[in-house]
Amino acid sequence: MYLLAFETSCDDTSIAIFRDRELVAMKTRSQIREHNETKWVVPEVAARIHANNIFGVLEEVLIESKITLGEINIIACTEFPGLMPSLLVGMSVVKTLSHTLAIPYLPIDHIEAHMFANYLERETNAIHFPAICLTVSGGHNELYLWKNMFEREKIGETLDDSAGEAFDKVAKMMGLGYPGGPIIGKIASEYTGSFHSIFPNVLLNKNGHDFSFSGLKSAVKREVDKRIDKNISLTEQDIQEIAFEFEQTVVNILSYKLFHAAEILGVSSVVLAGWVSANDRLCETIEREAKQRNYYFLAPIRKIYSQDNAAMVGILAYYKHQKTSSEK
Ligand code: KG4
Ligand code: ZN
Numbered sequence: 001m002y003l004l005a006f007e008t009s010c011d012d013t014s015i016a017i018f019r020d021r022e023l024v025a026m027k028t029r030s031q032i033r034e035h036n037e038t039k040w041v042v043p044e045v046a047a048r049i050h051a052n053n054i055f056g057v058l059e060e061v062l063i064e065s066k067i068t069l070g071e072i073n074i075i076a077c078t079e080f081p082g083l084m085p086s087l088l089v090g091m092s093v094v095k096t097l098s099h100t101l102a103i104p105y106l107p108i109d110h111i112e113a114h115m116f117a118n119y120l121e122r123e124t125n126a127i128h129f130p131a132i133c134l135t136v137s138g139g140h141n142e143l144y145l146w147k148n149m150f151e152r153e154k155i156g157e158t159l160d161d162s163a164g165e166a167f168d169k170v171a172k173m174m175g176l177g178y179p180g181g182p183i184i185g186k187i188a189s190e191y192t193g194s195f196h197s198i199f200p201n202v203l204l205n206k207n208g209h210d211f212s213f214s215g216l217k218s219a220v221k222r223e224v225d226k227r228i229d230k231n232i233s234l235t236e237q238d239i240q241e242i243a244f245e246f247e248q249t250v251v252n253i254l255s256y257k258l259f260h261a262a263e264i265l266g267v268s269s270v271v272l273a274g275w276v277s278a279n280d281r282l283c284e285t286i287e288r289e290a291k292q293r294n295y296y297f298l299a300p301i302r303k304i305y306s307q308d309n310a311a312m313v314g315i316l317a318y319y320k321h322q323k324t325s326s327e328k
Contacts, residue, residue: 001019001020001073001074001321002017002018002019002024002067002071002072002073002074003017003018003072003073003074003075003076003314003317003318003321004016004017004069004072004074004075004076004097004314005017005018005075005076005077005108005310005311005313005314005317006054006075006076006077006078006090006093006094006310006313007077007078007090007110007113007308007309007310007312007313008050008054008077008078008082008086008087008089008090009078009081009082009083009086009087009090009110009139009308010041010046010082010083010086010138010139010308011030011031011032011035011041011046011049011086011308012028012029012030012031012307012308012309013028013029013031013049013050013053013054013057014026014027014028014029014057014308014309014310014311014313015027015028015054015057015058015061015310016061016309016310016311016313016314017061017062017065017067017072017314018314018315018317018318020318021119021315021318021319023120023121023311023314023315024065024067025061025064025065026061026309026310026311027057027060027061027064028057028304028309028310029053029056029057031046031049032178032179034049035178036177036178038178039168039171039172039177039178039180040168040172040178041083043083043084043085043086044085046083046085046086047083047085047086047088047089050086050089050090051089054089054090054093055093058093069097069101070101072101072103073103074103074104074105074106074317074321075094075097075098075101075103075104075105075106076094076105076106076107076108076313076314076316076317077090077091077093077094077105077106077107077108077313078090078108078109078110078113078313079091079107079108079109080107080109080110081109081110081111081139081140082110082139083139091107106317106320106321108313108316108317108320109316110139110140110308111135111140111142111273111274112152112316113312113313113315113316114135114137114273114274114306114312115133115135115144115146115152115271115273116312116315116316116319117273117300117305117306117309117311117312117315118271118273118298118299118300119315119319120300120301120302120305120311120312120315121301121302122301126298127146127149127269127271127298128268128269128296128298129146129147129148129149129269130145130146130147130148130265130267130269131145131146131267131269131270131271131296131298132144132145132146132155132258132261132262132265132267132269132270132271133146133152133270133271133272133273134254134257134258134270134271134272134273134274134277135273135274136162136163136164136254136272136273136274136276136277137162137164137274137275137276137277137308138162138164138165138168138179138181138275138276139162139164139165140157140158140162140274141157141158141161141162141163141164141211141213141276142154142156142157142158143155143156143157143209143257143258143261145261145265145267146271149319149323150319150320150323155209155261155265156208156209156210156211156257156261157210157211158210158211158212158213159204159210159211159212160212160213160214161212161213161214161217162213162276163211163213163250163253163254163276164179164181164274164275164276165213166213166214166216166217166246166250167179167180167181167184167247167250167276168180168181169217170184170217170220170242170243170246171183171184173220173221173224174224174234174239174242174243175234176239181275181276181279182278184243184246184247185247185279185280185281187239187240187243187244188240188243188244188246188247188248188281189280189281190240191240191241191243191244193241193244195244195245195248196245197245197249198223198245199216199219199220199223199245199246199249200215200216200219200249201249201252201253201256202215202216202253203253203256203257206260207260207264209257209260209261211253211254211257213250213253216246216249216250216253220242220246223242224242227242247279247281248281250282251279251281251282251285254276254282254286255282255285255286255289258270258286259289259293259295262295268294268295268296269295269296269297269298270286270290270295270296270297270298271297271298271299272286272298272299272300272306273299273300273306274306275306275307275308277299277300277306278300278303278306278307283299286299287299
C-alpha cells in the first residue's frame with residue numbers, strides 16, 4: 001500500500017510517501033526566510049507561500065520516490081489544529097486529489113501526529129503505555145495521559161503562550177531572528193556562566209498540570225529594558241546570559257510539570273513531541289532525569305521528525321488505516 005501525506009498547518013509545506021509504515025521519501029519547503037522580516041508567521045502570507053510551493057514539493061517527492069500518483073492508495077492531510085488559511089491550502093489540494101484519483105482521504109489531527117512521530121523508524125511496541133506525553137511547540141503546549149495507541153486524555157495545557165511562542169517572542173525582544181527556539185538554544189549553549197534563576201519559575205498551581213509562559217516573557221522584557229536603559233543596547237554577554245537563564249527556566253518548568261504529572265498519575269513512561277522537544281537542553285535534561293528516576297523515556301528518533309513534517313502525518317495515517325481495516 002502506498003500512502004501520500006501532506007502537512008501545511010503552519011509554515012512548512014511538507015509531503016511524504018510511505019510504503020506501508022516505511023517512509024520512502026519526504027520533501028519539506030520551509031518559509032523561515034519569508035517570515036524572518038516580521039519575526040512571526042502572518043497566516044495569509046503563509047497560505048500564499050504554501051499555494052505557490054505545494055505542487056513543486058509534490059513533484060519533487062514523486063520524483064525521489066519513483067512512485068506515480070496513479071500508484072497511491074490513500075491520501076492524508078493535517079486537518080486541525082493550525083493556521084486556518086494554511087490548513088485550507090493542503091486540504092483543498094488533498095481533497096481534489098482524493099476525488100480525481102478516487103482514493104480515500106484521511107484527515108489527521110496535528111497534535112496526535114506530533115505524538116506519533118515517536119513511531120517513525122521504530123517498532124509498533126516502541127511506546128510504553130500508559131505514558132505522559134509533553135507536546136510542546138509554537139502553536140501548542142499540552143500534557144496528555146496517553147493510555148494506548150489511539151486513546152489519550154488532555155490533562156494540562158498552557159493558559160496563555162506556548163513555550164515555543166515564548167522562545168520566538170524573547171528572540172524578537174533581543175533583535176534575534178525567527179524562529180527563536182533554535183537561535184536562543186545556540187546562543188545559550190555558548191554561555192559559560194552558571195544558572196542564577198533571575199527569572200520566575202512560573203509553576204502556577206504547583207500540583208496542577210497547566211502551564212503559563214506570559215509572566216516569564218514579561219519578566220524577560222523587563223530585564224531586557226533595564227539593561228538597555230543602563231547601557232543603551234544589549235551587549236553580547238547580556239544576550240547570552242538572558243538566553244541561557246530564559247531557556248533553563250523554560251526547561252525547568254516543562255520538566256517539573258512532566259514528571260510531576262507522571263508521579264501523580266502513577267505512570268512510568270514519559271514521551272516528548274513537538275518542535276520545542278528538539279531543544280537539546282530540554283531533551284538532555286528530561287532524558288537524564290528519566291534515567292535517574294527510573295522512567296522509560298522516548299523522543300522522536302530524528303530532529304526533523306519533531307518539527308512540522310509530513311512523515312508524522314503519514315505514520316499516523318498508516319496506523320489509523322490499519323485500525324479501521326482490522327475492524328471491518
Ligand atoms: O511544531 P512547530 O514547527 O509548529 C507548531 O506546530 O507550532 O514548532 C515551532 C516552534 C517555534 O516556536 C520554534 O521557536 C520552536 O518550535 N522551536 C524551538 C527549538 N526549535 C524550534 N524551541 C526551543 N528550542 C529549539 N531548539
Ligand atoms: Zn506542530
